[in-house]
Amino acid sequence: MRTSIATVCLSGTLDQKLAAASEAGFDGVEIFEPDLIASPESPEAIRARADELGLSLDLYQPFRDFEGVGPDLLEHNLRRAGAKFSLMNRLGIETMLLCSNVGTARSGDEQLAATQLRELGELAERFGVRVAYEALAWGRFVDDYEQAARIVRLADHPRIGVCLDSFHILSRGHDPQAIETIPADKIFFVQLADAPILSMDVLSWSRHHRLFPGEGGFDLAAFMGHLVRTGYDGPISLEIFNDTFRQSDAASTAVDARRSLRLLEDETRAWLGRSSRGRTEQMTARPLPVVEPPADINYVELRTDAIDEMRTLLAQLGFAAHGRHRTKSVELWSQGAARMVLGRPETQPPPPTVAGIGLSVSNPDAALRRATDLFAPEIHRPEGPGDESLVGVRAPDGSEVFFGLEGSTEPKWVREFPVPDQPGAELVERVDHINLAQPWQHFDAGVLFFHSVLDLRSQPSMEVAAPVGLVRSQVLRAADGVVRIALNLVPSGAHDDAILPQHIAFASTDVLALARQARERGFHPLDIPANYYDDIEARYDIEASLLAELKELNVMYDRDEAGEFLHFYTQAIGTVFLEVVERRDGYEGYGALNAPVRLAAQYQQRRDAEGVPA
Structure with missing residues (x-):
């Protein structure tokens, strides 16, 4: 062609x-x-x-x-x-x-x-x-x-x-x-x-x-x-x-x-x-290497100067510290199959806060061939003696995507970190989804990248009202819903970091129990206004005791024809925040009606931190 x-x-x-x-x-x-x-x-x-x-x-x-x-x-x-x-x-x-x-x-x-x-x-x-x-x-x-x-x-x-x-x-x-x-x-x-x-x-x-x-x-x-x-x-x-x-x-x-x-x-x-009709075509259409969509999100790498605050936050949420890598300036935190690699920025300009995503695939070499055939630049993970070889490419926004071998056991690279003391009950199972804020010039390129390279399917885009404009959001996901990546377009003229920090959402078996345990460890969630709880009380038939607990713990709620969705947010640390979600009875959404409330709460949090009058 x-x-x-x-x-x-x-x-x-x-x-x-x-x-x-x-x-x-x-x-x-x-x-x-x-x-x-x-x-x-x-x-x-x-x-x-x-x-x-x-x-x-x-x-x-x-x-x-x-x-x-x-x-x-x-x-x-x-x-x-x-x-x-x-x-x-x-x-x-x-x-x-x-x-x-x-x-x-x-x-x-x-x-x-x-x-x-x-x-x-x-x-x-x-x-x-x-x-x-x-x-x-x-x-x-x-x-x-x-x-x-x-x-x-x-x-x-x-x-x-x-x-x-x-x-x-x-x-x-x-x-x-x-x-x-x-x-x-x-x-x-x-x-x-x-x-x-x-x-x-x-x-x-x-x-x-x-x-x-x-x-x-x-x-x-x-x-x-x-x-x-x-x-x-x-x-x-x-x-x-x-x-x-x-x-x-x-x-x-x-x-x-x-x-x-x-x-x-x-x-x-x-x-x-x-649609073959037994005809011979003049134009040759070449196939791409065939790959299965990624099986799960193996890890998320954060690069932030606020590493002490992030350590504290992860500990409050029940994550276990593995300590520093044996040869690299990064450390590992984990809970269930959710793994967070933390490090400080090492380049100028610094990479996005969500600097890397590790994906479990059935054939890493085929995934790399497909990505490079689609003009994604290959990158190499520095390897020390005995380190697992990971192959990867760079996404349009500068972040890195690595491919690791899919398997039912713990990834081999985890052994490159010390073994932590095991925490108590693990209420986080895995990474549910990653939400990446995209500068205006990279949004459409990001959609194309994740669709073409990872074979993730685009969901209909939507717009969410924020205090400084409309936020365009588009989710790409694997067919089984295990891997979900949401891209948000920063409103034109808005300060990227202030309005749309990136965030990682963890899937939990019991959001309310985790929120309560985190509070006992000193956790302060994103404050949700009382008006929100008055609204969901009118909108849904929620048991009074559950509504009171949601309000007490700043947990948000949504419901669709399949099931229920409970989730809460951490306060932003620099340009990233975390979310914990619980999907009940096949709920597949993301609490879209709650997004404007969350954006407004984050906006107010930043103004309060900067001492700006309401």
């Missing part, structure tokens, strides 16, 4: 965009006209720079408002087109994108449009270039790809074909199956974009909310499967209009883009396998 990316997807100058695309491993790029116009380099210099970087220049775009016009305007449009064709010759680009008319068309007559496209084809013939006609979802008369293909067929010119854009097709709810009726030699170009499923006008949706494949809600594997069946073997290009991407680091955005296409290639292969 030949890969391409439109320069509009990336931030920076045109030269920086070309360099980022090349470094990420793209085969080619689309030149977005405003990027060329703003460049100080000549078309010839840009062509030479692309050659130097090993990039083909695949498309010049966009050319607008051509067809469906009167004779005078047609003459003007042909003059415009001739100038662009000449420019394309200087750039060495063979294909131009023609968008369906949105502004100047006065007729929807398909035969008129075809006749005018044929004239454009004759002009293109003189310059040795091609025109790919695209139906914009908001085109004045042409807004459907089947209609665009019909007009191209009527034009009947070898220099006129179609451009298929997944956003324009899927955002309007058009069925992509009819792509298979278009001859491959008439599909001149293909552009891909995913997007969240939103209820808004399609133009705004397109201009600001497109995403890379795998980050949104479109079924792009089916779209690609129908395309492959045509025999098309040209570039597969990303055209993503997204405000965040155009402000983010171009190099990391380009890597995320390549990761999205690599995942889509694998998903397309799987779709074709499920």
Whole structure:
């Protein structure tokens, strides 16, 4: 599969965009006209720079408002087109994108449009270039790809074909199956974009909310499967209009883009396998290494300067101290199968507080191969004599993900720490979920990373009200629900650490007993306002004695059709806090209705600590 990316997807100058695309491993790029116009380099210099970087220049775009016009305007449009064709010759680009008319068309007559496209084809013939006609979802008369293909067929010119854009097709709810009726030699170009499923006008949706494949809600594997069946073997290009991407680091955005296409290639292969019709496709879709989702969260590593406070907190919650690693400046705390590795930051800038996650997998080497095949950078755990070999990769936010061998016994690496005195009754079983606050530029990349690398499935995103704005949250989880990772998007303009510290939630067999024991050890939970308990008393039929105990211990409560959820929060220590949860009778949620109360309580806690008046 030949890969391409439109320069509009990336931030920076045109030269920086070309360099980022090349470094990420793209085969080619689309030149977005405003990027060329703003460049100080000549078309010839840009062509030479692309050659130097090993990039083909695949498309010049966009050319607008051509067809469906009167004779005078047609003459003007042909003059415009001739100038662009000449420019394309200087750039060495063979294909131009023609968008369906949105502004100047006065007729929807398909035969008129075809006749005018044929004239454009004759002009293109003189310059040795091609025109790919695209139906914009908001085109004045042409807004459907089947209609665009019909007009191209009527034009009947070898220099006129179609451009298929997944956003324009899927955002309007058009069925992509009819792509298979278009001859491959008439599909001149293909552009891909995913997007969240939103209820808004399609133009705004397109201009600001497109995403890379795998980050949104479109079924792009089916779209690609129908395309492959045509025999098309040209570039597969990303055209993503997204405000965040155009402000983010171009190099990391380009890597995320390549990761999205690599995942889509694998998903397309799987779709074709499920929907085989005994046809031989021209485009090769390569499989990724097959891995099972992780069996559990083996450990969580925290890097914090507030290590003394974290030790105290873990001891209050009943965790046992193993002491310091025999060769590394980290220590281990455990309770049940929940393991916390603590250390101080050793780099500048420091890593996220949740600096590492260890996952138990059936085949660590296969998990690593899949991750690196998806362009995740491999990292190596420093090993001393006798240390277990762990393999891992770096996530987009800078944290580390390591793969350890799945097993029913204690992981071998635990033996690298001293054996602690065993605590009393262990009320914590394991890590229930990890909640990672994501800077604005990493949220969508984080969703794609955990979905593609770990084969975790995205749950519907939601927004939660906080005192400083709306917090977007998205959970990714394994099918059995044992591994759950929630990503939270810090509100725009908010101070990341103050508003959304990261947190780790532990699964408990008895939250109330643990909360009471922790209090006896000096634990002070996050204070929950009395108004909250008045509300849940009205909302749920809760026994009076249970309600009183919840209120006394600052334990929160939720209920769904399956069961009940009891949970409490610690106060934040630096940029992290802990949660203990108890799921009863198959409850699967996270207490979503309680999240605004928790966020407000944390906000108030920080203001109180800073001495800010209420």
